[in-house]
Amino acid sequence: MSGADAGVPVVIGIAAACRCVGGVSAEMLTVWIERRWVCPPGGERFRPVDLARIRLIAELRDELLIEDSALELVLPLLDQLHAERARLRRLAGVLAARAPDELIEALRAALTDDPAGG
Amino acid sequence: MAEDPYKLLGVEKTATEAQIRAAYRKLAKKHHPDLNPGDKAAEERFKAISAANELLSDTDKRARFDRGEIDAAGQERPERQYYRDYAGSAGARDYAGAGGGRPPPGWQGGEDVDLGDILGEMFGQRRPAGPRRGADRRYSLAIGLLDAVNGARQTITLPDGGTLEVVIPAGIDDGQTLRLRGRGGPGAEGGPAGDALISVQVYPHPLFRREGGDILLELPVSLREAVLGGKVTVPTPSGAVALSVPAGAENGRRMRLRGRGVPAHGGKPAGDLIVTLKLMLGPADPALAEFLRANPGPAFDPRAGLGGEAT
Known part of the structure; x- marks a missing residue:
């Protein structure tokens, strides 16, 4: 559980990343990196998370025809959503381990009384 | 087995390709797993929509489906990873x-x-x-x-x-x-x-390319082999085999080695090795040049039918 990204397989170089993902040109990927839509460590060491992200951006643009101007909006929102989910996951973990049954019961009731948040 | 792809996409049987694409895009935006990170079922829905789109956006597959020759299940799609x-x-x-x-x-x-x-x-x-x-x-x-x-x-x-x-x-x-x-x-x-x-x-491999169960290979042959025919050695994923090149084989001719592609697996039969001949002239042979100069050969214009004047 130590040593941040140690052991993660990486693909090195923009050309290799494009080959791995398919359907994305090196020029395109360079632009995405400049826009910081994709942030490979060191600028060219692509981890699985980076490759999955490139695939996602390509799919949103090319298949679902979401324009770059809209992606400028969608990607940060998606990142915020994931960050909040991670935070909630940590909260749920602490609650599950430490909270008294009474509180759990109250939370359960509050969440089930309020279907779909409204 | 699988649901009717037309119903899945919510289009008529007579829908145009553009209508199908539009319906797919609309549903895919709604159900893409990466746009629904908390919803485990989104992946199943997205897969079904993608499969329906794949079937209906391929004119040939769509026609075969409409004639009842294939069912909506088609090929099992490989599991993929989402962001x-x-x-x-x-x-x-x-x-x-x-x-x-x-x-x-x-x-x-x-x-x-x-x-x-x-x-x-x-x-x-x-x-x-x-x-x-x-x-x-x-x-x-x-x-x-x-x-x-x-x-x-x-x-x-x-x-x-x-x-x-x-x-x-x-x-x-x-x-x-x-x-x-x-x-x-x-x-x-x-x-x-x-x-x-x-x-x-x-x-990717430097020689072989995979297409479903088939393996594609570009095989260089000499002018002599192409004109006279003969046995040549062909690398395959499972080792080299001999292939008879017929006399007079054209550059770009495709030959199929049955069962020499991806081996049978998971109920799928073995694929084929598809060899595309690539004619290589090699070093110039003065005797051959001399022969061609002396023998114009049968009238043959490889550019006939391209339209316009051959130059």
Whole structure:
């Protein structure tokens, strides 16, 4: 559980990343990196998370025809959503381990009384 | 078996290609797993929509489906990884802005714990729920095309120093996931261990290219072999074989070696090796040049039918 990204397989170089993902040109990927839509460590060491992200951006643009101007909006929102989910996951973990049954019961009731948040 | 693809996309049987694309895009935006990170069922819906779109946007497949020759199930699609599968990993912190993400779980992906599961566990039932299954763990493994085609054995070294022996079945394709039962996180209170999920990436090969069950190969032949015909040695994924090139073979001619592609696997028959001949003139032979100068040969204009005047 130590040593941040140690052991993660990486693909090195923009050309290799494009080959791995398919359907994305090196020029395109360079632009995405400049826009910081994709942030490979060191600028060219692509981890699985980076490759999955490139695939996602390509799919949103090319298949679902979401324009770059809209992606400028969608990607940060998606990142915020994931960050909040991670935070909630940590909260749920602490609650599950430490909270008294009474509180759990109250939370359960509050969440089930309020279907779909409204 | 599978649902009617027209119904799935909500279009008429007479829908145009543009209508189908538009219907697919609308549904895909709604159900894309990465746009629904908390919804496990989104992936199934998205897969069904994508399969329907794939079937109906291929004119040939669509016609065959309409005639009842193939059913909507088609080919089982390889399992793929979505961005959301990695969004909880250490690397995703770079994308989460300040304060986001989660402490590094060491190896990428970390434990596959879903928020819905945790909340369900907390708020759905009472706590101490007795034996619980361990978490699934995700790994990724990159292999060469030949190992993917022929099958292989690989060892993954885990961050904790342990190893995982992976038997890669013959015929595996890029993006597929292998499941090793019981090799994930340990269970709690006597529950079974989770599974290890290994997503396989296949690197391209300098000679062979894969297309479904077939393997494509460009085979250089000399002018002599093309004109006179003869046996040549052809590399295949399972070793070299002899191929008879017929006399007068054209450049670009495709020849099929039955059963020499991806071997039979998972109920699918073996694919073929499709060889495309590539004529190589080689070093100039003065005697041949002399012969051609002296013998104009039969009238042959390879550019006939291109339109316009041949120059």
